Amino acid sequence: xxxxxxxxxxxxxxxxxxxxVGLIVLMPFIGPRFLHPMMMGDQPAPSGLDTSTxxxxxxxxxxxxxxxxxxxxxxxxxxxxTLHVExxxxxxxxxxxxxxxxxxxxxxxxxxTNPQVTADLGNGDYRVEGMRFQMLGFWEVRxxxxxxxxxDSITFDLVLE
Amino acid sequence: xxxxxxxxxxxxxxxxxxxxWSVTRSAAWSEEEKSTLSGLWIGSLPALQPDPSNAYAxxxxxxxxxxxxxxxxxxxxxxxxxxxxxxxxxxMFTDGESLAQGVGTTDRKTMTIIGTAxxxxxxxxxxxxxxxxxxxxxxxxxxxxGGTRAQYVHLISEFYREEYEAIFGPLPDFSDPERFPIxxxxxxxxxxxxxxxxxTQADRDAVTQVFVNMGKAIAxxxxxxxxxxxxxxxxxxxLLKDDxxxxxxxxxxxxxxxxxLFIGKANCxxxxxxxLFTNNDFHNTGVPTAQNLPLDDGRASGVxxxxxxxxxxxxxxxxxxxxxxxxxxxxxxxxxxxxxxxKPPTLRNVxxxxxxxxxGQFATLEDVLAHYNHPPVSPIGHNELxxxxxxxxxxxxxxxxxxxxxxGVDAPPELLQAP
Ligand SMILES: [Cu+2]
Numbered sequence: 072x073x074x075x076x077x078x079x080x081x082x083x084x085x086x087x088x089x090x091x092v093g094l095i096v097l098m099p100f101i102g103p104r105f106l107h108p109m110m111m112g113d114q115p116a117p118s119g120l121d122t123s124t125x126x127x128x129x130x131x132x133x134x135x136x137x138x139x140x141x142x143x144x145x146x147x148x149x150x151x152x153t154l155h156v157e158x159x160x161x162x163x164x165x166x167x168x169x170x171x172x173x174x175x176x177x178x179x180x181x182x183x184t185n186p187q188v189t190a191d192l193g194n195g196d197y198r199v200e201g202m203r204f205q206m207l208g209f210w211e212v213r214x215x216x217x218x219x220x221x222x223d224s225i226t227f228d229l230v231l232e
Numbered sequence: 233x234x235x236x237x238x239x240x241x242x243x244x245x246x247x248x249x250x251x252x253w254s255v256t257r258s259a260a261w262s263e264e265e266k267s268t269l270s271g272l273w274i275g276s277l278p279a280l281q282p283d284p285s286n287a288y289a290x291x292x293x294x295x296x297x298x299x300x301x302x303x304x305x306x307x308x309x310x311x312x313x314x315x316x317x318x319x320x321x322x323x324m325f326t327d328g329e330s331l332a333q334g335v336g337t338t339d340r341k342t343m344t345i346i347g348t349a350x351x352x353x354x355x356x357x358x359x360x361x362x363x364x365x366x367x368x369x370x371x372x373x374x375x376x377x378g379g380t381r382a383q384y385v386h387l388i389s390e391f392y393r394e395e396y397e398a399i400f401g402p403l404p405d406f407s408d409p410e411r412f413p414i415x416x417x418x419x420x421x422x423x424x425x426x427x428x429x430x431x432t433q434a435d436r437d438a439v440t441q442v443f444v445n446m447g448k449a450i451a452x453x454x455x456x457x458x459x460x461x462x463x464x465x466x467x468x469x470x471l472l473k474d475d476x477x478x479x480x481x482x483x484x485x486x487x488x489x490x491x492x493l494f495i496g497k498a499n500c501x502x503x504x505x506x507x508l509f510t511n512n513d514f515h516n517t518g519v520p521t522a523q524n525l526p527l528d529d530g531r532a533s534g535v536x537x538x539x540x541x542x543x544x545x546x547x548x549x550x551x552x553x554x555x556x557x558x559x560x561x562x563x564x565x566x567x568x569x570x571x572x573x574x575k576p577p578t579l580r581n582v583x584x585x586x587x588x589x590x591x592g593q594f595a596t597l598e599d600v601l602a603h604y605n606h607p608p609v610s611p612i613g614h615n616e617l618x619x620x621x622x623x624x625x626x627x628x629x630x631x632x633x634x635x636x637x638x639x640g641v642d643a644p645p646e647l648l649q650a651p
Contacts, residue, residue, distance in 0.1 A: 146271065147511050149352070149558045178502070180569065180616075183513050184562045201562025205511035206502050207268070232267055 114177050116209035120228045131159055132223035133216055139202070144231055146207065149184065152199040153192070156216055163195025167218035171199060173211045173226075182212075207231045266471065268495050273468040274461050274639070277507040280349055284556040285362045285545045288448045289455060293399050296651075297392070298453030301446055303650040306387055307371060309378035310335050315370065315450070318342045321648040324581045324641065325457065330522070330592025336375030339525050341592040344585060346641055347578055349455040351512045352559040356574045356590040357534025358514060361560050362550070363451035365543035368443060372419050380417030380424045381443040382406075388442055400445045404438045411435050418542075444549045456647055459508070459580040462639030464491070483636055489626075490633025498604070498620050498630060509579035509637065516573045518607050518615030522591035527611055530590070531573040535565050571613025583635045597634055601627040 125136035134157040141150060156164040169188040174181035186201035204210060208231060215224040261269065270276060288294040301307065305314045318332045319325040325345045332338040340356055348354065354366035370376035371384065388396055389406050396403055406412040412435065416427035428436065463482050470478035483491070494500045503515050514531035521527050538560070543549050545557035554561075564570070574590050588594040594603065605627060607617035622630070641648060 147506050147513075149562065151558075181567075183564060184559075185564050186562055201558055203562075205505075205513040207271075207505060232264070 116230045117177075120209065120230065122228050122230060124227065126225055126227065127159070128216065128223040128225040130223045132221055133157065133164060133218075133225065134159060134161070135214060135216070135225045137199075137212070137227060144204065144229065146231060147203070147205055149201060149203045152186075152202050154188070154197045154199050154214060156195050156197065156218070164216075164218045165193060165195060166191060167197070167216050169197055169199075169217075170215040171212070172215075173213050175206060175208060175210055177209055178206065204231050261471065265495065268501065269468050269491075270472060271505065272464075272495075272501070272507060272509065273472075274459065274465040274507050275469065277350075277458075280455060283349075283362060283364075283451070283455075285550040285552040286364050286448045286451055287551040288399065288445070288452055289364075291399065291452055293395075294449045294452040295456055296453075297395050297399060298449035298451065299647055300392070300395075300651050301450050302453055306391070307377055307379060307384055308335060309383075313377050315367075316650070318370075318376070319345055321641065324584045326585045328586065330587050332376070334370070334373070334376035335378035338373075338375050339528070340590050341587065343577060344581065345454050346457050346581065347459050347508050349451075349457075350508060351510075351575070353512060353514075353534075353538070353575060355534065357530045357537075358575055359534040359537035360541065360543075361538050361545050361557075362543075363454050364444070364447035365541065365550075367447040367450040367454075368543060371443075371446075372417055374420040380415045380419055380421070380428070381439050382413055382416035382424075382428070384446065385439050385442045386412070386414065388446070396442070396445070399449070400442075403442065406439070412439065440549070444543065447543070453647065456643050458642040459578070460639040460642040462580065463487075463636040464633075465639065467491075467636070484632065486629045486632045487636045488633075490629035490631070491636075493622070493626055493630050494633055498622060498626075500604075500630075503576045504579050510576045512575060514570065514573035514575055516569065516571065516610050516613045516616050517603075518572075518610035518617060519574070519589045519593055519603070520608065521611045522593050525591055527572075528590065529571055529612060531575075532570040532613075535563060535570060539563070539565060568613055572610050573613070579634060580637050580639065583638050597631045598627070601630055 124138065125134065127134055136155045137152050138155075139150060139152055154169065156167055156169075158164055171186045171188065172182060182203070183205045184201045184203040186199055186203075188197045189200045190198040192198055202212075210229050210231060211226050212229065213224055213226045215222065283289040302315045302319075305312050305317070307314065313334045317334065318327045319342060320327055327333075327342045330341055332340070332342045343356065349363060352361060354360040354363060355369075360366040360369060368381075371379060372381065385406050389403060393403055411431065413427040413431075415421075415424045416431060416439075417424055418428055419425060431439075464487075467479055467482035467488075470476075470482055494504075503511055503513070503517075505511050514534075516530075538544055541547070545552050545560045546554060550557075582588075583597065586596060588597070588600050594600050601622070604617060605620050605622050607615050607619060609615060
């Protein structure tokens with residue numbers, strides 16, 4: 072009887088030790104973030120992001136692409152983008168009304184500025200002024216495009232490094 | 233039993249080995265971290281962009297004139313206050329006080345002017361959008377210089393006529409005391425305000441034009457006041473050249489550990505990023521309201537003030553075309569995130585500029601770190617910070633790292649003293 076009890080207790084103790092030691096061993100691999108949500112720096116950008124600058128809008132209505140006029144995505148500097156909008160079959164869309172918003176989903180905040188489309192440059196190109204990113208990391212920029220009575224939106228993912 | 237003991241021993245050995253490995257591993261910087269560090273490095277500071285709102289921004293004569301104005305105490309109601317009364321070059325252009333002392337007491341702490349030419353917004357709440365517009369505010373503040381623009385143009389006529397005219401062209405004739413009272417301006421003082429309102433629009437504009445040019449000259453001077461390289465910059469310099477001995481002499485182990493926390497676990501670079509360690513945006517960090525001061529809603533009021541400012545980038549006094557004023561035209565002007573949001577100050581030289589925060593609420597960097605570790609509920613709006621879970625040792629390491637950001641001022645030495 073007594074011997075059996077001792078065995079059970081011993082097994083329990085040893086199992087506990089192995090689990091704890093195992094966790095310690097695995098720490099560097101799983102990273103502290105899963106053990107303690109506060110013990111982390113900034114989250115890395117989600118894996119599998121599509122950071123391409125040309126994409127089809129959500130409902131497939133438009134092909135949209137963006138480029139920064141300077142060719143760079145500067146940190147902390149207000150700058151201008153050109154947005155290019157085509158129909159799904161490749162015709163440039165002119166005269167569209169376009170709204171801009173976005174933010175950092177992982178930080179729960181929006182864009183620091185209030186960018187706007189200030190010119191229809193023709194040939195499906197639009198000037199987007201007032202773009203600014205004030206933090207490194209993963210950003211979303213969303214355009215809501217209305218043309219010929221139809222509306223569709225597109226969200227671009229980008230990572231500032 | 234006997235078989236289990238070696239098993240446990242083996243597991244413990246592996247754990248120890250992995251522990252050692254993870255510690256040594258963290259001594260090297262990943263490529264991603266290297267790119268983050270080079271973004272903070274002073275070598276990444278771009279050449280200063282022209283200021284389209286100030287046609288004299290890069291005029292050396294204007295900078296010399298601005299240098300004189302910056303130190304001249306005659307430009308005040310008491311004859312005792314100049315910009316340098318609160319922005320002392322030997323204290324990194326701050327004053328070591330919680331609240332600044334001019335002819336009265338301000339309700340905010342003096343900010344440094346080092347490197348602020350890079351900032352699109354001036355003041356803790358960004359209520360000015362250029363350095364020249366900023367410089368005009370303390371001159372007419374009842375608690376700082378306490379004077380008026382009419383008083384100042386008389387002083388220019390009397391003491392700086394030649395210098396002024398060499399830069400800005402002929403000075404109007406302000407000698408008729410009927411048209412140009414000794415003291416007049418849109419200020420708090422009722423007598424000076426009444427005198428101002430009694431002037432004709434044309435005479436007021438003549439005075440304001442000279443006043444504006446004073447601001448533009450002071451801005452030209454301030455554009456030459458830049459931060460010098462700190463030990464941190466030597467470290468990154470060495471890191472980019474893979475020069476290990478130079479890295480070792482630049483920063484101590486604790487400082488490196490603090491740097492790692494700064495860009496990692498403590499996540500300070502969210503707001504203190506770029507080579508000036510500020511994103512020049514506005515954030516609510518829940519700093520408590522200072523004793524005996526009213527609630528300060530920061531950017532929420534600041535943005536309304538700058539949009540209505542007599543001297544903003546879109547105003548007739550600005551030399552900019554409308555298309556130059558992107559910061560102002562696309563500014564976020566409303567929203568909960570502006571409540572009690574303040575501009576993160578540069579952290580370069582921060583160890584030399586105690587006390588800290590917009591009303592000097594914290595005496596030491598240790599107090600600052602304690603705040604970040606357990607961010608309180610904000611007096612208004614939403615505190616953006618999350619608790620950090622730093623140990624006392626880690627907090628001390630970050631403080632040590634902040635000390636490695638002291639590199640003084642990079643400017644011609646003659647500009648750092650009264651002319
Ligand atoms: Cu963010």
